[in-house]
Amino acid sequence: MTSTSRKAYGVKGAPYAFLFPASILFLLFFALPIGYAVWLSFRKVKVSGLGLGSGARKEVWAGLENYTDALTDNELVAGALRVLGYGCIVVPVMLGLALLFALMLDSEKVRLAPVTRLAIFLPYAIPGVVAALLWGFLYLPDVSPFYFVLEKLGLPQPDLLDGGPLYLALSNIAVWGGTGFNMIVIYTSLQAIPTEVYEAARLDGATPLQIALRIKIPMVAPSLVLTFFFSIIATLQVFNEPTTLKPLTNSVSTTWSPLMKVYQDAFGKGDIYAAAAQATIIALATLLLSFGFLRAANRRNKQEAPR
């Protein structure tokens, strides 16, 4: 073998060799489980006789039965609506605050920016379970400083872990945990805008507010789209926070969010077939929503490009 042919062979095979570990892991821990889940979603257990003996429980083809069951399941629909309500609070508030803080950090003559930036980013380092646990205690009348203050002022003390306030309580945990990260993403792209752009606007007599609204926000639109996208996905998958709050209140059911319902059906009831069908529906909804959103965002960008 000549040295050139060996080299050419090496170059040709190299990318596949480098991608080998990732491919194996992908097949074993992503592709295979997804395929298995889809397969299970079309199966069910048929019990013959009294369900006793080794041959009495048999796995059979179920067709779309699990899917029709899932789509007509009130508990799942109610969970989806709860998460929708929760998302309508979390996403705008979290991204609004992230954008506000990023703009404030980027403004001139601001003091204590490095310290406050670090403080606002800090919750990113705290596990969702621990965050929910900390806030959970802050919501508990017996130990909460809020109730202490309300009591001293003689004001009514609402139950933060029930009814409408529960949505706010859960949303607050997500907003607290996610604002800093999104702020950093937006702030970093604000920093990438050349300062000459502002100089020109300032010479034209633009106020800081006008610069923020007319120049800064449009220029960081791509990172806003990205943070919006990831926030929606994270919202659809909410699981840890309500699960952690569950021991502290009776108002969070085991099926509060769709993913909790999937978990409950799979491991609580042991009906992995129903759980697989619900999981597949949630995955499809996530993919549809994501691609729809990305397409809409792309179309807007293309329309704006000629300007």
Place this chain on the structure above:
Amino acid sequence: MSSLAVGNADTAADAAPGTDRSRPPLRRRIALIPTVTLLLGALYCLLPVAWVVIAATKSGSELFSTFTFLPGTGFADNFADLSAYRDGVYWQWMGNSALYAGLGALLSTVVSAFSGYALAIYRFRGREAMFNVLLAGVLMPPVILAIPQYLLLAKADLTDSYLSVLLPQILSPYGVYLSRIYAAAAVPADVVEAGRMDGASEWRIFTRVALPMMVPGMVTVFLFQFVAIWNNFLLPYIMLSDDERFPITLGLYTLLEQGANTPALYTLVITGAFLAVLPLVALFLVIQRFWSLDLLSGAVKS
């Protein structure tokens, strides 16, 4: 750095007018609205952390009787009680988390570096398809993956083991994505070509030339993965039943679950939460200045 200049910012500006970008002299004072807004934001973000620091110092009776932001006298006792709880299982959880996050993030970074480099440097059949399929993994809700992962690992008799938590977290689509962007930005094609001219093997070019250039980006990937695995709750929640192998998130959750019925355990949960936050906050403070945030904006722009 610039925070140190807060006290004498005016003199600093006077001393070096060239570095001060066109600031009208009349408006040299601090921008009040941005500063106050940021301070309020910082206060909001620090509130639960401050609360847990103080609450961890309270004895069981002080927790329910004294004002929440008044320090107590029970930290040493709480610490001892927590350490003694079920023969120190708490420290076992911390050790497990360190193992899962440390080893998991290390392996994950290696796999991401390999993949990111290959996807950034080589032109080959199926490159984009492979990248897109990997990225779709980001969108998969964790529960959807974790349940069949559990069922498959159960068939391999691997559930309730260290491997059942470690293995599924090695491949991170987000890590591969970041590594590709970083490799494309940090490793010039000319350098790879020059290595080939010199007759170096592809492996040698990667380890000796490209990898050193990729190190700063890989540190970021490692840190992202470390935090992600340390914070993961769902996968161990599904995979593990023996609490000897629990990570700290799951351990604290089970402690809280038991504590809901016996308020005496509240102080343990609170002290445990406080100590669990410490290593990550310390890590975060040390490394935040090394984080290459440009990488994030790079990811945003592409």
